[in-house]
Amino acid sequence: MTVFGFIHEAAPRVRVEDLLTEDHPNRGYPAQHRVRFSAWMRALVFVGVLFVAMFLYLSIYFAVTEVNPAYSLSAGFGSELVAAIAAYIVLAFVMEARVWPYELRPRRALGIVKGMALGAVLVGVCVAILWIAGSYSITGFNPDYSPWMDLFTLGVTAGFAEEIMMRGTLFRLTEEGLGTWGAVAVSAVIFGGMHMANADATLWGALAIAIEAGILFAAVYVVTRSLWWCIGLHFAWNVAEGPIFGSIVSGSGAQNSWLTSTWTGPDILSGGVFGLEASIVPVILLGGLGVALLVYAWRKNLMVSPIWVRKKALTQ
Numbered sequence: 001m002t003v004f005g006f007i008h009e010a011a012p013r014v015r016v017e018d019l020l021t022e023d024h025p026n027r028g029y030p031a032q033h034r035v036r037f038s039a040w041m042r043a044l045v046f047v048g049v050l051f052v053a054m055f056l057y058l059s060i061y062f063a064v065t066e067v068n069p070a071y072s073l074s075a076g077f078g079s080e081l082v083a084a085i086a087a088y089i090v091l092a093f094v095m096e097a098r099v100w101p102y103e104l105r106p107r108r109a110l111g112i113v114k115g116m117a118l119g120a121v122l123v124g125v126c127v128a129i130l131w132i133a134g135s136y137s138i139t140g141f142n143p144d145y146s147p148w149m150d151l152f153t154l155g156v157t158a159g160f161a162e163e164i165m166m167r168g169t170l171f172r173l174t175e176e177g178l179g180t181w182g183a184v185a186v187s188a189v190i191f192g193g194m195h196m197a198n199a200d201a202t203l204w205g206a207l208a209i210a211i212e213a214g215i216l217f218a219a220v221y222v223v224t225r226s227l228w229w230c231i232g233l234h235f236a237w238n239v240a241e242g243p244i245f246g247s248i249v250s251g252s253g254a255q256n257s258w259l260t261s262t263w264t265g266p267d268i269l270s271g272g273v274f275g276l277e278a279s280i281v282p283v284i285l286l287g288g289l290g291v292a293l294l295v296y297a298w299r300k301n302l303m304v305s306p307i308w309v310r311k312k313a314l315t316q
Contacts, residue, residue: 002307006114006118007114007118007220007223007224007229007293008223008224008300009108009111009224009226009229012304013300013301014200014302014303014304018310018314019051019304019305019310019313019314020217020304021152021225021302021304021308022102022225023101023102023103023225024172024176024304025096027096027097030183035094037172039174039176039177040143040173040177042091042095042096042173042256043169043170045090045091045095045227046087046088046091046169047087047132048163049083049086049087049090049091049198050083050084050086050087050134050165051083052293053079053082053083053086053087054080054082054083055080055150056084057075057078057079057082059073059085059238061078061079062075062171065097066293067101069074077152077153077157078152078157079197080157080161081156081157081160081161081163081257084160084161084162084165085160085161085164087164087169087210088164090170091169091207094146099149101168101224101227102225103168103172103221103226103227104168104227104228108226109228110169110228111228111229111232112228112229112231112232112235113226113232114229114232114236114242115123115220115228115229115230115231115232115233115234115235115236116233116236116238117232117234117236118229118232118233118302119233119234119235119236119237119240120236120240122237122282122285123237123240123245123276124240125285126281126282126285126286127245127247127276128277129172129281130269130270130279130281133169133265133269134264134265135208135264135269135270135279136245136259136261136262136264136270137262137264138259138260138261139174139260139261139262140259140260141258141259142256142257142258142259142260144255145243145256145257145258147243147258150239150242150243150255150256151239151243153201154239154242154243154249155208155233155235155238156240158234158235159231159232159234159235159238159309160239162194162229162234163217163227163230163231163234165228165302166190166191166225167187167215167217167218167221167230168189170183170186170187170190170225171183171186171187171218171221172183174186174187174306175191176307177302177306177307178304178306178308179304179305179306180222180294180297180302180303180304180308181294181303182306183218183304184214184215184218184219184294185293186224187213187214188210188211188218189210189214191204191209191210191213191217192206192207192208192209192210192211192213192214192237193210194197195209195250195251198232198250198251198252199251199252199253199272199286200248200251200253200273200274201250201251202272202273202274202278204274204278205250205251205271205274205275205277205278206243208277208279208282208283209250209277210276211287211290212277212282212283212285212286212287212290213237213277213286214315215291216286216287216289216290216293217230217233217234217286218290218292218294219289219290219291219294219297220233220290220293222293222294222297222302222303223293223296223297223302226260226262231246241276241277242249242255242257243255243256243257243258244256244257244259245257245259245260245261246259246261246305247261247263247271247275247276248271248273248276249275249277250274250277251273251274251275252275255275262304263276268280269281278288283290
């Protein structure tokens with residue numbers, strides 16, 4: 001089985017009635033309400049609910065920790081996860097009036113396991129190439145390492161919250177206007193830019209993430225139309241990269257891990273202070289895979305055209 005056959009999860013083709021895919025709401029809006037339910041308005045509501053939910057979570061968190069300082073859950077990551085889920089519930093069930101989002105249907109949840117398998121393999125291949133090139137070596141094992149906080153922050157929060165925000169919302173809503181190619185470009189650039197806020201972020205690191213992860217994650221979503229796949233991929237990507245192989249994750253500072261490792265050689269190869277994601281190896285390998293998947297999706301008629309092209313086609 002090719003990688004294309006493994007990833008392609010029988011994603012729906014473009015619908016005849018509106019030239020969109022099943023992860024987009026299929027409902028008619030009365031003329032007087034079309035602005036209220038437009039893609040950009042839904043995006044504004046999502047962002048508004050996101051920030052309100054984060055504020056409420058943090059307010060409650062700090063009120064509780066004043067009484068009981070023993071609480072150790074990271075406030076920032078917890079608020080991001082809860083707020084993203086709350087905002088998506090409002091978007092999908094209230095604004096879009098969907099019975100259940102196609103991209104998160106429970107019967108498709110096995111995609112999270114497949115996504116994790118893909119993420120682990122991709123990171124493993126990149127590390128193996130660096131090992132062969134002499135840029136990566138394992139120097140020991142850290143049996144005292146406790147992975148639970150990293151699994152929550154790098155795995156669960158990044159996997160669920162960031163994929164809900166980036167692929168489930170930004171990509172999907174942008175696609176309704178600019179089409180699939182436009183949504184890939186916009187979501188990839190913003191996804192890379194998000195990581196500029198990290199402690200040791202670099203412009204090259206952000207660009208590398210936009211290419212290798214922004215394009216690849218969007219391409220996996222296009223081929224599967226499944227957030228389960230993207231969540232699993234993102235989870236395994238971060239966990240394999242940091243807690244297992246010992247790389248810094250996206251310039252977020254020193255990383256503890258099970259394997260004690262050293263990363264040597266020029267920064268363009270090792271990734272430097274930004275970590276594996278700033279290495280030219282995943283940029284070429286995974287960025288190329290993302291582009292190949294998008295070409296595959298285009299040939300399989302899985303792409304959505306820009307709104308002006310759809311309108312013209314529907315009126316003919």
